[in-house]
Amino acid sequence: MPALSIFSTHPLHPQVTDSLSALGDYTVASAPTPEAILAESRCAELIVVRAPIPPEVIERESGLRALVRHGAGLDMIPVDIATRAGVLVANVPGANAVTVAEHAIWSALALLRRYPEVNRDLRDNGWSAGRAHADAGRELSGKTMGVLGMGNVGRQIARIAHNGFAMKVISHTRRPGSMPEEVQAVTFSELLETSDILVLCCPLTDETRGLIGARALQSMRQGAILINVARGPVVVEEALQNALESGRLGGAAIDVFDTQPLPRGHAFFDLPNVILTPHMAGITEESMLRMGEGVVTEARLIAEGELPVQLVNPDAVARYRARFA
Known part of the structure; x- marks a missing residue:
């Protein structure tokens, strides 16, 4: 099997690192920044993607065979440019669907039981101050879970919510015919109006960018919970801030943002009913290994001259074969 020159935008699981190193020359970016990726990916034949790839990399590297996403979302890869090249x-x-789903369920539980406020006041003001929030806590069981997007993550959320908490699960998705049996397909308006907890796990597209803005948030139930494990730009951040400050929403768990890393001093840091996480909903030791093993599988196939199993741009194949005949 011919050796590959493999470049990764981030460090990977140790077992995955060993497997990729066995396939050829393996290097990792010194930082997951566009500048470092552009400067350090020279002569790469395969790039493992966990950070946005500058289009210049694809246009510059005549020997580049493949971009393999360490995960599912493709917004970090200029797929059209790659296909043309x-x-x-x-x-x-x-690979990390159950990981993201567990994060969403944990976030919902924590917000309903007012964990951010309890934790803050218990630490800062003592036992009684923390315990005072208990009477306003709410249970997850029996409530309506709304899911925007019923892909791998949405299906895992639905499974846990329905089977574990006896929740009614509703969803709005591009493919309502593929909905799991326990999930009711609804319109976007119905999703907003009837969800006690609304989880965003849709891809970022032209249609979903800014979808959750002031009008959508105003349509949600008073006191509803919003959880975003999709992409930051699906939500209009200023509108979400206003909905939280006004009390329209009961809380929000936000894992993804317009600008990442989230700038210090951002208004979200000052909101008491918000859980903020640094784009880590899909990251655990187990999921990192599963995603990495998937990358290794695809890298081996490419090294052997085969096509990857999870090829997302089949229109590139003819040009690819002409380049590496």
């Missing part, structure tokens, strides 16, 4: 793009869908 004859560069294969693959991903690892579903």
Whole structure:
């Protein structure tokens, strides 16, 4: 099997690092920044993607064979440019779906039981101050879970919510015919109006960018919970801030943001009914290994001259084969 020159935008699981190193020359970016990726990815034949890839990398690297996403979302890869250049793009869908789903359920439980406020006041003001929030806590069981997007993550959320908490699960998705049996398909308006907890796990597209703005937030139930494990730009941040400050929403768990890292001093840091996490909903030791193993599988196939299993741009194949005949 010919050796590959492999470049990763981030460090990976140790077992994955060993497996990729066995396939050829393996290097990791000194920082996951556009500048470092652009400067340090020279002569790469395969790039493992966990950070946005500058289009210049694809245009510059004549020997680049493939971009393999360490995860599912493709917004970090300029797929159209890769396709035109004859560069294969693959991903690892579903490998961290249960991880993201567990994060969403944990976030919902914490917000309903007012954990951010309890934790703050218990530490700062003592036992009685923390305990005073208990009477306003709410249970997850029996409530309506709304899911925007019923892909791998949405299905795992639905499974846990329905089977574990006896929740009614509703969803709005592009493919309502593929809905799990326990999930009711609804319109977008119905999703907003009837969800006690609304989880965003849709891809970022032209249609979903800014979808959750002032009008959508105003349509949600008074005191509802919003959880975003999709992409930051799906939500209009200023509108969400206003909805939280006004009390329209009961709380929010936000894992993804317009600007990442989230700038110090951002207004979200001052809101008491918000859980903030640094784009880590899909990251655990187990999920990192599963996603990495998927990357290794695709890298081996590419090294052997085969196409990846999870190829997302088949239109690139003819050009790819012409380049590496």
